[in-house]
Amino acid sequence: MAHSLKKEKKYSYIEAGEGTPIIVLHGLMGGLSNFDAVTNHFSKKGYKVVIPELPLYNMPLIKTTVKHFAKYLHDFIKFKEFKEVILLGNSLGGHIGLYHTKLFPESVKALIITGSSGLYENAMGGGYTKRRDYEVIKKKAQDVFYDPAVATKDIVDEVYETVNDRNKLLKTLAIAKSAIRHNMSKDLPNIAAPTCIIWGKNDGVTPPEVAVEFNELLPDSELYWIDKCGHAAMMEHPEEFNKILDSWLQKRGF
Template sequence: MVHDLKKEGEFTYLEMGEGKPMIVLHGLMGGLSNFDGVAEYFSTNGYKVLIPELPIYTMPLLKTNVKSFATNLEKFIKHKELDDVILLGNSLGGHIGLLYTKLFPENIKALVITGSSGLYESAMGDGYPKRGNYEFMKKKAQEVFYDPEVATKEIVDEVFATVNDRGKLIKTLAIAKSAIRHNMSKDLPQIQTPTCIIWGENDNVTPPNVAEEFHELLPDSDLFWIEKCGHAPMMEHPNEFNTILHKWLKERNF
């Protein structure tokens, strides 16, 4: 899908469709294209899908953390004059979504998390000393998915370029450390927002027991599994992901 990105002030984002607002938050190593299947499906089924580029590499280093991204999201939602938002996040995006929902619950109608950090994640950090080794980074990228073929050359090239850019690497490590520090286990029982948890049964980054803990701690949550699936269900099994989510939204009248 060719992305016709909008640029308004400090925000760069993709906007598709008309209807109920659905904001999608990508992960640390993920891009807007990770949600092509979600954007195409929901933008033609009564939702306005917005995917902002997270300011991962443009924030000052001291502000490169989960809370700053949640604050940036609040600015974006105000800029777009949105309310009753459905917030969907993968990996770091799920973590930002959880924190945002804790801080600004009045703006969020429903929360969707998949492979979310916030409780635990096995990061790629141990591999950064070997960042010059393309084959090593390729293996690391493939391990994110159940099917290694999902890690296309384009995806591997992007990860390789990121970890070999010193400035981006420093920011990446800062965010990863912030995510690990910002454990939300004590916050989750206070989040009353209806939450849909969709998880890959073979997720190596945020293993299945993490999904179960999210489900246990979030008071109004439903947990769904996708078989033969790793850390990014919306990429590996977009049709199944969309079917699960759309059914849940309809059952909840969202």
């Protein structure tokens, strides 16, 4: 990881740059290093990029929900004394960002979602009956990307370790159920924050039609596609992702 982890009170996070805060929200199996290219680029462009470690596996099971993670994010924003933030979320992180914006709209200046859950996701927490078979887990990790080579051994090892830890697996399944339960189709028309939707055309986890539906339901959104790209655009095509986002932020005056 290019940036060191800060630890303050109950929070662990990466912070780089100065300026308007962009809070980056990782997904269910997503490490903070997945956003290295985003951090490196935007921390030099007048933004303070902050990536908190979400307590996906540290909350009591009853609180392992999208709603509680959104409240945790709110507490973190208050702890950092940020008045208004830009939220950028991938996969589950996008869902948490959207739910946070529903609960605390006054603190969100803008939203960026990529491969976000919240409407539909393809077996986000399922398919782990053969979790001890490394090759099965490797294939599952590779399927997240258009180019399977993006799923490095480190990424596969981390997923394998997670699904073979009983506590983490239980929490993973609880989060997946919570994501389905907290469907946001009725909430999205009430989310006024300007939203940039960046989506892989070949996303098999949250397919392209999900992005189209997000764009139709959100009142002030713009949808951008990245070709030959799966579920984690900021990892597979970091330069294109940053270029799209940079242009959108400039256009919107953020």
